[in-house]
Amino acid sequence: MPQLNSLRKFLTFFIGTIVIVSTWAISASGQAQLTEGSKLALDGIGPIGVGMTVDEASRSAGVRLVNRGGGRDEYFCSYFDLQTGPKGISFMVTKGRIARVDNFSNKRITTIKGAKIGDTEEQIISLYPGQIQVTRHPYSSRPPYNGKYLTFVPKDAADKNYRIIFETSKNRVERFRSGKIPEVEAIEGCS
Template identity: 75%
Template sequence: MQKLNSFRKFLTFFISAVVIVSVWATSASGQAQLTERSKLAINGIGPIRVGMTVDEASRSAKVRLLKAGIGGLSEELCSYVQPQGEPKGMSFMLTKGRIVRVDIRNKQVTTIRGAKIGDTEDRIFSLYPSQIKATPHPYVGRSPYNGKYLTFVPKDAADKNYRIIFETSKNRVTSFRSGQLPQVEYIEGCA
């Protein structure tokens, strides 16, 4: 009888260990990958967060990030990377080797609240009630910039240095970005 109880305890322990290891392995390999379904937050997108290095972001998102274009400032002050291959229409601004801003030009990508390219200005106001500051686009009067900047200003003190900015033209969102101040407010990226 005692051998049977010892065997049951061992079997229970063994099965529990297998279950724990299986759950851990599944959750470790099931980390989010950067895709068009990734949601833009005030401080990043999907598994990529403001403050990460390119290597950290690449590992976290399971996608290689490659240098994109040349800006007007030195690379140390400002540069861009973008995913190799998919998802398209997504880029990351870097300052001193760390991600500070996410730019979206992909019609499939949405914010956590569901805002996306093509939405009307009214929809943005409804998704972020009492938190949108509307200003004329800095280049108003110069085609195609006959729109606005709709800036989401967070109420939470912990997020006071972050913004989401929706650029509009003819009452529709044409692109959007999120990140930390002051970089998120740069009009022409690194230029």
């Protein structure tokens, strides 16, 4: 009888361990997916962080990043898009590492604070009180660029080299990006 009790305890422990490890593996892989529910932060989006290589980002997000082409080398400057997954998101890669994340058109992707394409300038300013610098869009004298740059400047010293920049037109956010300085400030990306 003591052997039967020991066997029951062992089987209970063994099955419990399998359940816990399986649950952990499923939830970990669920977190790694880059989806439209992923949030844009100062230093990346969802599981993809500024500073990762393209291969690291692809593994982390569970989706392949593909070079847009155009003859640029990722060690100089190039853009990568997601092979599958949320559309409108691109990654600037310099010196072999992700330097910034651009949201060109995805209205479902938000920042951690909830800012998104279509928000008014006032909404952005209210989400980041005292931390938004407002400047004229560099091309504001040329149609259709009649807007502004709303730049989130973090207060935390650890984040001093990062920004989120919202580009607006007619008082509404048209696109936004985040990443490290100086890449995040480049008006035309890799151009």
